[in-house]
Amino acid sequence: MSKQKKRSKAFLHYLRGAHQSLFKTPSTMKSFILAAFIGSLIHLVPLLLLSNSIAPALALPALVQSDTATRPACDYNERGPLIHLRREAAVKDFTRLYLIERNPKKAFDKWIPGSSSLTFTVTSRIHSRYTQQNPNVPPENQGRDAAIKYITELQSTPGMTYWNISTFAGNGDQGAFGLFHFRRLVPGTETDFAIMDLLRFTGTCFTDHWDAKNQIFGNETNPLAYF
Template sequence: MRYALLAPIFLSLVIAVQTSVIKAWPWPWIVGARSNRIAVCDYNAPKRGLLRKREAAIADYARIILEQRDVQAAFDKYIPGEYIQHSSFFSRSGREHSIEVLIPFYTDPGLSWSNLRTFASGDGNGVFHYKLNTNGGREKGGETYAVIDIFRFKGTCIVEHWDAVQQIFGNETNPIAFF
C-alpha cells in the first residue's frame, strides 16, 4: 500500500528528468532530414553516431540553401571556417567568395529545383543530386540540368566542395537518364 503512494511521485520525477534530458541532448535518432536540431556544425563531433549526424547535416544544408534560398544562413551553420571550392563556376576558392557567388544564384526567382536527393557516407562525404531548371525549364524555353554537389566533412562541418553539372536536352537515348 505504501508503494502505491510513491508511484505518482516517482512517475512525475521520471517524466521531469526524461523531458529535460530529451530537450537538452541531441539524440541522433530523432535528428531527421527536415530537423533544425543541429545548431551549428561541430568540427570535433564524436565518431559515435557521426554518419547519422552528417546525413542530417547535408539534408538540412540542402533545405536551407535550396528550399529557403538562404546562402548566408547555410554557410553560417555548416561552413563557419575553412572552405575549399573546386567548382569551375568560381574564380577562386574560399568561403567568402563562394557566398558572394551563390547568393545571387540561389535567390534568382527564375531558378527551381526538383528531384532532390541527399546522401552521406562513412568516409566523410555528402552529396546533393537534383534537377535544376532555369526560367521554367526546358519545356518553357529555359534549360534543365542534372547537378551533383559533393562535399567533404570535417566532423559535421562542410570544408570542401566539388560539382558536376550536365545539361538535359530531353532527347537522351536512355529514357531514365540522370534520375
C-alpha cells in the same frame, strides 16, 4: 478554480500528506521512504514549473534559437560511433536550407561556419575552412563568403526551380562526404541542368566542395537519364 491552481493545490496536499506519514512510520523505514520522496520531487517539480506561467521565462530562452543569429550546428572535431547519423542529418539540413528555403547564408552559418579572416593559399588550402574545387572559381573567390554571395545572386534568378532532390552521406577513400543531387530549371531558358554537389566532412562540418552538372535537353537517348 483554474487548472494551474488545482495542480498546485494537489501538489501541496501531496507534500503535506507525505510529511505526516513519514513521522508515523517506524524508523527502520524512514530512510527508504525519504529517499523515494526526494526522488519523486525530482520528477514532480519540473512538471509543475512547466505547467505554470513561469515556465516560458525559465525554459524557453534556453531552448529557442533566434533565426537572426544562426549558430553553428556542426563540430569540426566531432567523433564517435553515431557520427554517420549526424552527417546524414547534416547534408539533409544543408540541402533543405540551400534549395528549399533558399537561404544559403543560414545553410553556411550552420554547416560551414568557418572564419572570414583566414587567407587562401594553394599550398595550405585554407580559406574560411571551405575550399572550392570548382574549376571555374578563381583563387580570389575562394571561401565561404564568396560562395554565399554567388549562390544568393544565382537564386535571385526569376522563376528558378529545384526538384528531384536526393541526398547521401558516406565514407570514401579520402574521407567522409555528403552529396546532394537535384534538377535546376529556369523556365523559358535553356538552363535546365542535372547537378550534383559533393562536400567533404571534417567532423560534422563541410570543408571542401566539388560539383558536376549536365545540361538536360529533353531528347536524351536514355529515357532514364539523370534521375
